[in-house]
Amino acid sequence: MAERLLQSFKRVAGKCHPDCVKANNEIEDYDASQSAALVAVNLISSARLVLKLDTEFTEYSAQFLIDNAGKEDEPGEMDQQRCQVTDENILRYLAENVWSKKVHGQGEVDRQRCQLTVKDCLELAFKKGLPRREHWAHLGCTSKVPPFACQIPRVPVKGEVIEGKTLEEGFKLLEHQPVGAKLHLFSPQIDRVGEGIYDGFGSGETRYVGLRDVIIVAVEKFEGDTVAVVKICYKKKTSYIKVSLTRMSLSLPHNGDDSQAIGPTGLLVDFCVPRLSIN
Incomplete structure (x- = not known):
């Protein structure tokens, strides 16, 4: 089931829901948190390639950092029953967040998260690890993160910010x-x-x-x-x-x-x- 979920993310990587397109168009030029997250994952990708931890330049998810800002210390996220990738949980998520056409406006999203810096994003990656870019929602996605997304594999990232x-x-x-x-x-x-x-x-x-x-x-x-x-x-x-x-x-x-x-x-x-x- 988890492998099927990853394959589905790959098929839709980079594709936007109309709500996401609308929210992105409303940003005239610059979103500080998105920019910081992009720089952070690029720095990590480059560092991993230099250290030969990756055999090629591998893109990791900037949106994952934005979605998890402020949640660094939430306990037991991998143990919650609703986090399991099951047909029932997938259907529940689709019914509540996709088929119902529930709109998560950009203003609402902005109020829910603080403005991130590159240092914030790097330190969050050290605590949480990072999924590959194609395994997570695209940058700027306004959809609610499904609870079973915590089962998506992450690459552990250990280190410090200099x-x-x-x-x-x-x-x-x-x-x-x-x-x-x-x-x-x-x-x-x-x-x-x-x-x-x-x-x-x-x-x-x-x-x-x-x-x-x-x-x-x-x-x-x-x-x-x-x-x-x-x-x-x-x-x-x-x-x-x-x-x-x-x-x-x-x-x-x-x-x-x-x-x-x-x-x-x-x-x-x-x-x-x-x-x-x-x-």
Whole structure:
């Protein structure tokens, strides 16, 4: 029965219920928890590949982390009778949550969970383990998690979060694996970067967008500048950009809006990695 359930998840991986599509469309650009969860599972996948714990880059479920936020200490989840994968429990779940067309609005989902950071997600993965991406609901799914989902196999993840505050500390972490960080975003500079170098605050009309979770995959020289090659999800699109490591950013309040004031600071801040244990 459990194997049949896993096969069914694989067949529908990446497919959305109309309610999920509607909720996703209502998010204009950025969901901090989704971004943090995506970065966390990417860092874990990379670390496991570096340590040869996986033979290839394996995607794990970011949605699992979002669904389990705030539930780290719930006891006995694997022992509950209703968690068993049976025809009766599957039918009950379908009747209560699918056939009834019960709508779980995005606003309701947002109220039920706190805003997650990459560190939160990594620490949750250390406590709960992670299922593969194709064995869990897609990222942004608004459907209620079935009680028998706790029977889905998870890969145990053991380790600790290592953090760095300075660019030098971030470089040190990058010697071993890709590094999570936050990037100061300015518009329209980020929208126009293309194959060039993103160097933050520019001349003319500039708006500070905020900090975004990113992954640093390499440091290199480009057009005479030292840059970090960064993986970023911005406006629902994932891309790689080159970020200047020599430019400092400074933004002053605009029309009394203190949210536009930052710096002086480097463009990349708050570095972290999962340091996994192989034991």
